[in-house]
Amino acid sequence: MTSRRATISDVAREAAVSPSTASVVFSGKTPVSDATRQRVLDAAASLGYTGPDPRAASLRRGRSGIVGVVVGSSLNYMFLDPVQRLMMDGLAEEVAPFGAGLLLLRTATDIENAPTLLTAPVDAAVLIGCDAPLRASLETAHLRGLPIVVIEGDAGDDVPRILLDNREAQRTAAEHLRALGHTDVAIVTLRTAADGAAGWLDAEADISIDVTRERLAGARDVYPDVPAITTAGSSIDEGLSAGRVLFADPARRPTAVIAQSDLLAAGVIRAAEEAGLSVPGDVSVTGFDGVPVDGLSPYELTTLVQQATDKGRAAGAAVAAMLEGVPPASVLLTCTFREGNTTAAVPERR
Amino acid sequence: MTSRRATISDVAREAAVSPSTASVVFSGKTPVSDATRQRVLDAAASLGYTGPDPRAASLRRGRSGIVGVVVGSSLNYMFLDPVQRLMMDGLAEEVAPFGAGLLLLRTATDIENAPTLLTAPVDAAVLIGCDAPLRASLETAHLRGLPIVVIEGDAGDDVPRILLDNREAQRTAAEHLRALGHTDVAIVTLRTAADGAAGWLDAEADISIDVTRERLAGARDVYPDVPAITTAGSSIDEGLSAGRVLFADPARRPTAVIAQSDLLAAGVIRAAEEAGLSVPGDVSVTGFDGVPVDGLSPYELTTLVQQATDKGRAAGAAVAAMLEGVPPASVLLTCTFREGNTTAAVPERR
DNA sequence: TTGTACGCGTTATCAA
DNA sequence: TTGATAACGCGTACAA
16 A cells, blocks of 8 residues: 555546546535535545545645744744744734745755745745844745835835834833933843944944834934943843943933833843842833733833834735735734833932 | 747747756756756746746645644644644654645634645644544544654554653652652642643543643652642643642642643743742742753753654654655654752651 | 546656 | 656636
8 A cells, every 4th residue: 555645537437427526525615515525525535535635636626734933043042032923823823814824934944955035935025123134035036026025124126015003102201201300211122233242332323123113213303312231132031131230330320211122121120129229219211112011011111112022913904915926914002001010200309 | 918928838848958958957856057047047046936836846746845734723722832843843844855845734613714735735743632632633634645653642553752751850840849758749640631721630530631641650650649739731720729629728839840842831930939939948849841941040940851842853854754755663752861950859847 | 525637837757 | 867648626707
C-alpha cells in the first residue's frame, strides 16, 4: 500500500460521477442532489480522500489563503510587545473568514534559502513598522504585484496604511501633566532607529521610526525643551534602565515622566520604586498603548489607549478588500486618553 | 496594460529558449551556459517576470514550504510566554534553510471558513501542548498524511515528540529547597486543564496537561503532601494572585514556593514583596524555564533552565527530517538547575 | 443537476 | 548544455 494518495478523480470514478460533480460536492459552489453527494462522500471515505489538495486548489483558484506577515528580526522580540500580539490576533481574526492564515516571514536573516515574499505562496503581505530592512520586502512585494498593507509606517505612494494619531494622542497626555502643574518632565522614547541604542536623545537627532518621532513631537508640542532619553525597544527592562538614569540624581529628578509605551512606563515605575519614590505621589508616569501589562498590577497606568486588536483588524480588512479587488482606504485610528492612578498633581517643592 | 502577468513560458519565448531551460535558470538545479542564463534573465526583466509562481511551483514539487503551527486559542496568550516565543524562533530558524516558513493556525475558533490543517497548503504540522482541541487537529493531520511533530504533549503512537525531563528537573529544585531546610513549602502550578480555573488543587485532581502533571510529580517526589495552588496559565499576574493567597495568613505562610514557571515565580515574588516579605530572606521561590522575564530584575531566579530555543530547533529538525523522508526520532531535552538569588536557607522560626 | 474539456504555471525526466 | 513531454490535482465555463 505504497500507492499515491487518492485524487478527486479517483473519488469521482468510485462514486460513478464526473470529477466536476465531485469537486462541487466539496466546494459547495453548486447545488448537488443529496443522493449524489452521499455517494461522493462515501466514495471519499472509502478511499481515504480528505478533500481537495490545497496546493492544486490554490494554483487553480489563483489564491493560497496565505497572508505573509513580515516581522523584523526575531519573533521573540516582536511578540514581547503586547501591542503586536493583540494586533496579530486582530489580523488573524479578520482574514480568517476568507480562509486565510498568517505566514511569518522574517527580513533580517542570513539563512540561505529562507522563505521570502518572493518564494512563498502568499496572496498579500502585511508589513509592520517599515524601517529599512522592511523596505526591501516592500519592493519585492510590489514587483510581484502583491497587495500590501503597512501598519504604522510609510510605504510611500499608493500603499494603504493603518495609522494612529500618535502625535495628537501623546499631546493629550502631556497636556494632562501640564494641567497637573508639572514642569520638570522627562520623556522616555522607543527606539529611534532600527539599530538604535539607548541614551540621552540629542535634540537634533534624526528619528527614522515614525511612531517614535510622532509621539515625541506630541510631547514636545507641550514641553518643547524637556530632556528625552532613548531606549533600545519597548520593554519593562528598558524602561527600568531609563528610569534609573532619570532618578539617579535626587536634586534634578523630574516630577513626571512621559513614556512612549506602557511597557516602558512600567519599567520607569519600577525604577521610581527602586529609588524610593512613590508613584504618583513623588513622580507621575504616563504610558502609551493601553494594553494589559503582565505584572504591572496594582498600578493602572494613565495612558493613551489604542485599540491594538482593532488595528490588526483594520489591516485585515484592508487585506480582505484588496483580495476582493476593492481599493482599500488607509485608516487612521485614534487613541483615547485614560487616566489611571499613576499621575497626580505636582508635589510641593521640598 | 491590463494583461495577465508574464509566465515562465513567456520568458522562454522572449529569450528563445525552451520553458524547461528557463525554469532551470531560476531554480539552478542544472548548469546553464552563461549566455543563455543572461538571455533568460534579460527577457525576464523586460517582461517584469519576478520568478516562478510559488503556487504552481508547489503543485509541481508537491511541497509548499509551509509548516503549520497549531496554536491553541489566541496568539496573544500563546506569545505571552517567553518559552513559546523562543521556541517559535528556534523552529523558524531550523526550517528556514528548507525554504519553509511558519503558518499560524488556531484551533479554538468558531470563525466560519477559517483555515485549518485540512485546507491550508502545509507540508507538515507542529502541535504545541496537545490538549483536547489539539487532538482534533492531530486527527486531521493524520488523515491527510501530514508529517506531525508534537511538542510537550502526547500524540500517542508513532508521532515524534519533543519532550523535557520535567519531572526530574523539578525534583532537583525541590531537593535544593529541602537541602536548604525548607519544610513548609507550597507549589504554584500551571493550568491543569485546557479550561482550567485557578484555586487550591485537589490531591485527587486529574491533570490533563502533561507539563503540569510532570512538574507536579517532580515536586511531590520530595514534598508529597504540601499544598498546591493552580493558576489559569503562565503569567506574572497569575503568579501574583496565587502568591497573595499563599501569603494571606502570616501564621501559615510557606517558607518556600515552587512555581512551575518563571513567570509564575515572578508573580509570587511580587506577592511576597506586597506582603512585606523579602525574597529570599523570608521566602524562597523557585521558577521553571530559565527564560528572561521582562521586569524581573534585580532578581535572578533559582530555576530549571530549559533551552527553549533548542526545543524549537529540535522540532524543526524533526520536521525537516520527515520532509526528507527520514524517520525522525523523538527528542528528550534536559533542563539544568541554576541557582539564582531567590532561594536561601529556611529562616529561623519566629 | 450532471458531465466534458481545458488550462492554471511549473518542473522532473529523459533524450538529444 | 538544451529541449520535448508529461504530469501535478483541481475548478469552472459551457453544454447537455
